[in-house]
Amino acid sequence: MLPYLARRMISLALSLLVASLVIFLLVEMVPGDPATFMLGTGAQPETLAALRAQLGLDQPLPVRYASWLLQILSGDLGQSFTYKTPVTGMILDRMQVSLPLALMALALAVLIAFPIGLFAAARRGEAGDTAIMSVTQIGIALPNFWFAMLLVLLFAVRLRWLPAGGFGGWDAPGAALRSLLLPAVALALPQAAILARVLRSALIETMDQDYIRTARAKGLSRGKTLRRHALRNALIPVLTIMGMQFSFLLAGAIIIENVFYLPGLGRMIFQAINQRDLIVVQSAVLVLVAAVIAVTFLVDLAYAAVDPRLRTR
Amino acid sequence: MIALENLSVAIRGTPILRNVDLTLAPGQITGLVGESGSGKSMTALAIMGLLPRGAVAGGAVRLDGQNLLTTPESALCRIRGNRIGMIFQEPMTALNPLMTIGDQVAEVLRIHHRMSREAARARARDRLDRVGLPGPRFPLTLYPHELSGGQRQRVAIALAIAEAPDLLIADEPTTALDVTTQAQILDLLRDLVREAGMSLLLITHDLAVVAGIADQVAVMREGELVENGETEALFRNQQHPYTRALFAASRHVPARVTAQADDTPILSVRDAVREYVLARRTTFGPHEVLRAVDGVSFDIQDGESVGLVGESGCGKSTLTRAILGLDPLQGGEIRLDGEAVGPGGAMPAALRAKVQVVFQDPFGSFDPRWRVDRLLAEPFHLTGRPRNWRERVAEALSEVGIDPSAARRHIHEFSGGQRQRLAIARALIIRPRLIVLDEAVSALDVQVRAQVLDLLADLRRSHGMAYLFISHDLGVVRGVTDRVLVMDRGGIVEQGPTERVMGQPAHATTRRLMAAMPEIPADWSVV
Numbered sequence: 001m002l003p004y005l006a007r008r009m010i011s012l013a014l015s016l017l018v019a020s021l022v023i024f025l026l027v028e029m030v031p032g033d034p035a036t037f038m039l040g041t042g043a044q045p046e047t048l049a050a051l052r053a054q055l056g057l058d059q060p061l062p063v064r065y066a067s068w069l070l071q072i073l074s075g076d077l078g079q080s081f082t083y084k085t086p087v088t089g090m091i092l093d094r095m096q097v098s099l100p101l102a103l104m105a106l107a108l109a110v111l112i113a114f115p116i117g118l119f120a121a122a123r124r125g126e127a128g129d130t131a132i133m134s135v136t137q138i139g140i141a142l143p144n145f146w147f148a149m150l151l152v153l154l155f156a157v158r159l160r161w162l163p164a165g166g167f168g169g170w171d172a173p174g175a176a177l178r179s180l181l182l183p184a185v186a187l188a189l190p191q192a193a194i195l196a197r198v199l200r201s202a203l204i205e206t207m208d209q210d211y212i213r214t215a216r217a218k219g220l221s222r223g224k225t226l227r228r229h230a231l232r233n234a235l236i237p238v239l240t241i242m243g244m245q246f247s248f249l250l251a252g253a254i255i256i257e258n259v260f261y262l263p264g265l266g267r268m269i270f271q272a273i274n275q276r277d278l279i280v281v282q283s284a285v286l287v288l289v290a291a292v293i294a295v296t297f298l299v300d301l302a303y304a305a306v307d308p309r310l311r312t313r
Numbered sequence: 314m315i316a317l318e319n320l321s322v323a324i325r326g327t328p329i330l331r332n333v334d335l336t337l338a339p340g341q342i343t344g345l346v347g348e349s350g351s352g353k354s355m356t357a358l359a360i361m362g363l364l365p366r367g368a369v370a371g372g373a374v375r376l377d378g379q380n381l382l383t384t385p386e387s388a389l390c391r392i393r394g395n396r397i398g399m400i401f402q403e404p405m406t407a408l409n410p411l412m413t414i415g416d417q418v419a420e421v422l423r424i425h426h427r428m429s430r431e432a433a434r435a436r437a438r439d440r441l442d443r444v445g446l447p448g449p450r451f452p453l454t455l456y457p458h459e460l461s462g463g464q465r466q467r468v469a470i471a472l473a474i475a476e477a478p479d480l481l482i483a484d485e486p487t488t489a490l491d492v493t494t495q496a497q498i499l500d501l502l503r504d505l506v507r508e509a510g511m512s513l514l515l516i517t518h519d520l521a522v523v524a525g526i527a528d529q530v531a532v533m534r535e536g537e538l539v540e541n542g543e544t545e546a547l548f549r550n551q552q553h554p555y556t557r558a559l560f561a562a563s564r565h566v567p568a569r570v571t572a573q574a575d576d577t578p579i580l581s582v583r584d585a586v587r588e589y590v591l592a593r594r595t596t597f598g599p600h601e602v603l604r605a606v607d608g609v610s611f612d613i614q615d616g617e618s619v620g621l622v623g624e625s626g627c628g629k630s631t632l633t634r635a636i637l638g639l640d641p642l643q644g645g646e647i648r649l650d651g652e653a654v655g656p657g658g659a660m661p662a663a664l665r666a667k668v669q670v671v672f673q674d675p676f677g678s679f680d681p682r683w684r685v686d687r688l689l690a691e692p693f694h695l696t697g698r699p700r701n702w703r704e705r706v707a708e709a710l711s712e713v714g715i716d717p718s719a720a721r722r723h724i725h726e727f728s729g730g731q732r733q734r735l736a737i738a739r740a741l742i743i744r745p746r747l748i749v750l751d752e753a754v755s756a757l758d759v760q761v762r763a764q765v766l767d768l769l770a771d772l773r774r775s776h777g778m779a780y781l782f783i784s785h786d787l788g789v790v791r792g793v794t795d796r797v798l799v800m801d802r803g804g805i806v807e808q809g810p811t812e813r814v815m816g817q818p819a820h821a822t823t824r825r826l827m828a829a830m831p832e833i834p835a836d837w838s839v840v
Contacts, residue, residue: 210406216363218421218472219394221386228420232411307411308456 004304004311012297019289020072024065027282038081077283082275087283090268097167097257098265101180101187102249106242108188109195116192117199122226124204132196139193148186148259155182165261183260187253191245198241202234209233235306243299247292251284314338315360315397315480315512319372322352322359322536329355330536332372337480342506342513344527344544346520346559348758349729352536353516357482360514361399362389376479395425398473402485404466408457414441414468415453421475440471444501462625463494470501477509484516491624491785496829499526518758520563521788521831524548532556548837558760564833565763566792567770570618578612579650579667579746579779580636585609586644587631605631607803608645615746618773618780620790620811622826623800629783632800633751636781637670650746666695669740673752675732679724685710685735686720692743709738713768730761734768741772747779754789766793787830791815799823 035051036043052058056067071078077087120132156164167179206212207230215225254266265284272280304310315337322330330352337343345353358364360374362381374381376396381389393399401407408417418440419433428436438448444467457465466486473481483502487495503526506513517523523530524544531541532553540553551557587606606628613619623629634640636647638660647654652664669692672678679688689706690698699705707717713734724732733753740748750769754762770793773780784790790797790811797814799807799822807820818824 210401210403211409213363213401214407214469214472215409217361217393217399219390219392219424220420221390229409229412233409309410309458 005301008297008300012293015293015296016290019293020069020286021065023282023286023289024068027278028061030278072286077286078279080272080277080280082272082277082280087280090280091265091284091287094263094265094268096170097180097262098250098253100176101184101253101262101264102246104180104184105187105191105249105253106246108184109191109245110242112188112192113195113199117196117203118226118231120196120200121203121207121230122223124207129200133200136193136196139189140197142190144186144190145255145259147189148183148256151182151186152259165259167262179260179262183253183256183262186256186259187249191249195238195241195245199234199238202237203230206230206234232306236303239299239302239306243295246295247288250291251288314377316375317356317360317372318375320356320359320374321371322355322364322368323371324365324368328536329368330359333533333536333538335531335538335541337512337514339479339512340506340510341528342503342515342526343529343531344523345514345516345531345533346518346523347533348518348559348760351533353533354484355536356533357399357484357514357516360480360482361393361397362386363393391425394421394473394478395476396478397480397482398476398478399482399484400466400469400473400486402488404462404469404489407469408465410457413454413456414446414451414460415455417468418472418475419453421472425476437471437475440475441468443505444468444471444474445497446471463490463498466490466494466498467501470498470505474505474509474511478511480512480514481505482514482516485518486515487522488517488519492787492829492831493624493825495522495831499831502526519831520560520759521833524833524837525831532559545837548833560833562760562763565759565766567763567766570770570773577615578648579615579617580613580781581648581651582612582632582636582645583610583647584645585632585635585642585647587628587635587640588643605803606635609800609803609805610645611798611805611808613747613779613781616773616777616779617796618782618794620794620797621781621783621800622785622787622790622797623822624826625785627800628803629800630751633670633749633781633783637668637749638665662695666692666743667745668747668749669743669745670749670751671733671736671740671753673755675729675736675756678736679732681724684721684723688724689720689735689739689742692739696743705742709742710735712741712772713738714764728761730757730765733757733761733765737765737768737772741776744776745778747781749781749783751783752785753782755784755786762789769793787815787826788832799826 035048035055035057039048039051049058056064059067075088077091079085080087080090083090116132116136120129123129152164155162162182163175163179165179168175170176203226207226212225212229215229216222220228251265251269253264254270256262257264257267265288269281269284271277272284317333317335320330320333321328333352333356335343335356345356347353355364359370360381362384364370370382372382376392381392384392408414412420415434415437418437419430422428422433422436423430434453437453441451441453442448446464446467451460451464457468460468470486481502486502487498490498499522502513502515505511515523515527527544529542530544530547532539532547532555534555540547540551540556542550547556548560551560585606586604586608589603589605591601591603609628609632611619621629621632631640635642636654638654638656641656649664650667654660654664686703686706689709690702693699693702703720706720710717710719715731715734715738719727724735727735733756736753737748754765757765766789769780772778780794782790782794794811796809797811798805799814799820801820801822807814807818807823814823815827818827
């Protein structure tokens with residue numbers, strides 16, 4: 001287990017380093033530099049040169065990469081061109097919405113997907129299975145913003161149980177959770193449909209394995225065999241999908257954020273792109289890439305927790 | 314006591330079993346023999362109440378008078394694993410890879426009794442000790458992947474006998490194992506039956522296995538029991554023509570091909586060393602190295618048939634991969650027709666065309682989406698596809714006894730034996746000088762095996778190519794090879810003319826293999 005963990009950690013650190021280099025170089029390749037952006041195109045060359053020197057842009061590339069890396073490691077992502085505020089603070093603010101939203105959506109997706117995936121697999125080919133598979137097909141096909149609007153109409157406009165949009169911050173945790181609930185449901189349902197289908201097919205494939213027959217020969221019922229022996233063996237593909245879904249939910253919720261007026265990461269990135277706020281885009285991309293790599297690492301750990309054969313590799 | 318009365322099974326209207334009557338008495342071993350598809354395994358599944366979906370069973374399976382076919386599922390769950398245990402053919406996949414062996418054995422006990430985890434573990438320990446996996450070397454915390462095939466089959470037996478069942482069903486329990494492991498597992502099963510007075514239903518296609526262990530034999534064909542009786546009497550009398558055909562096929566030896574070997578070696582292996590780098594034990598520790606082939610040297614003459622035998626893990630497969638130029642050597646060299654063999658681009662296509670291979674599994678070794686003509690013509694990429702390739706495909710098909718009109722069919726339309734003929738046709742089509750037969754007849758029924766062995770002998774007579782015949786079935790190797798190599802722990806421990814090596818084995822490994830080889834007593838045969 002420990003060698004596996006150590007090697008995963010080393011690969012995590014290397015991936016992060018490579019990602020930071022790629023992002024740094026991509027921004028370098030974009031025409032114009034931060035000094036030009038800050039002063040506008042009509043600036044005097046002397047002023048531009050002075051600002052470049054002040055920002056350290058006249059240094060050679062490796063030196064600038066190194067100092068940028070050190071700066072990031074100390075938690076400083078620089079200043080937004082548009083808002084003149086630290087980007088770290090901006091991203092942290094947005095994370096307070098996006099991270100809980102993604103976690104809630106994923107948790108909901110798992111809570112919905114596991115029971116129906118198990119149910120459908122246990123009744124493979126029967127009416128219940130067919131019905132569930134049709135519903136999940138619709139769940140994948142429906143655009144989630146449309147579904148989000150239906151949720152708003154029903155729960156906010158008609159029943160008045162939950163707010164239709166906006167986010168008041170975590171000072172009032174109850175209200176914050178209530179504002180995130182509908183968007184989380186809207187995000188979770190298509191993911192739940194995907195997850196349920198993956199789980200069902202993984203379970204069905206597992207149920208054809210020889211060791212399932214052994215379990216039945218021991219005297220376990222079909223249902224218990226499914227839960228005790230098949231489920232854990234079917235988890236590997238499900239974990240892979242969950243990791244990808246979490247990464248998507250973190251930044252990909254932009255449409256839902258717009259429907260519900262949520263100040264999340266997706267909207268911030270969208271605005272920053274419109275405003276050519278390069279430093280915000282760069283930092284947000286770096287944070288998201290780091291998040292995806294970290295999630296991949298966690299998924300790797302989960303694989304090892306599930307499958308003893310991976311621990312010895 | 315278990316009695317099958319008039320047992321019939323049909324799947325979607327197609328009869329699979331017809332009026333099977335069989336009594337399995339306590340303390341008795343009953344061998345159930347027949348070809349694949351004859352209904353042996355279906356009989357076992359009917360007894361277990363684990364028939365596939367869509368199967369309808371008629372007649373009765375009586376356990377002490379109770380008809381299991383009409384017993385509700387919840388009650389059957391209390392019988393399975395408790396009064397009837399079962400083990401299966403494939404030990405590599407029969408155990409849950411994510412559970413420790415201790416938990417898997419303990420689970421049986423906890424399904425059928427209220428028992429604390431500790432008490433179940435203690436009983437599981439006892440059962441594993443009983444099947445020859447003693448505590449110090451085989452702690453309960455091991456996972457299946459840490460065990461060999463034979464050891465896994467022992468775990469499967471431990472969980473099948475954990476509750477001391479009345480009946481143990483063993484479906485081809487040793488088919489996937491090498492001869493010495495097979496002998497050990499059969500001994501274990503025999504001892505368990507004698508000790509506990511349980512009855513054993515041993516399903517196998519290997520008549521020699523049955524001859525050595527069973528008290529009663531039942532012969533099955535197309536879902537019916539054609540003959541049934543006390544083992545020695547049945548072997549001596551062989552009332553039914555099918556029984557006679559089965560016995561003849563199992564002892565079939567193809568007509569000797571007079572060795573056309575000349576003195577030019579087609580294959581020459583010199584001091585071959587093949588090493589694998591294993592995973593590190595500690596994070597920054599050194600990689601351990603496993604030497605799977607250790608200084609092997611031998612020649613195969615042009616037109617010669619050479620056998621390669623040994624237990625699982627002795628290095629046969631590793632050596633084979635190196636001979637085929639799939640893996641690099643870490644020492645020594647392999648020459649095919651005088652030129653060096655190596656992996657990838659190091660070996661020119663013209664040289665690769667001189668050796669072809671037929672693998673064990675006739676199901677897994679074809680692309681299911683290709684048609685037969687495309688499958689068979691594939692080796693032409695080594696030599697360039699001739700203008701008349703369709704004729705060559707037709708010719709190859711008729712050489713292996715398949716109608717050339719089959720060229721446009723897909724592989725799933727063929728039986729196992731036909732597929733193995735197609736595999737031979739594919740190897741043959743570019744006229745290689747050497748064909749490597751890697752357990753090529755091991756998965757076939759005795760009658761099909763006899764036909765394929767005849768075919769191989771005929772082809773050698775007509776085309777004069779050399780064979781390297783790799784098998785764990787010593788009987789087959791004895792029948793079809795001129796010379797044999799015995800391998801153990803990566804090295805060749807004995808080699809020489811087949812009759813001499815097998816008749817007067819000199820090395821301990823060869824003697825062990827010969828002693829473990831199941832045989833039908835010579836004086837049992839009918840005239």
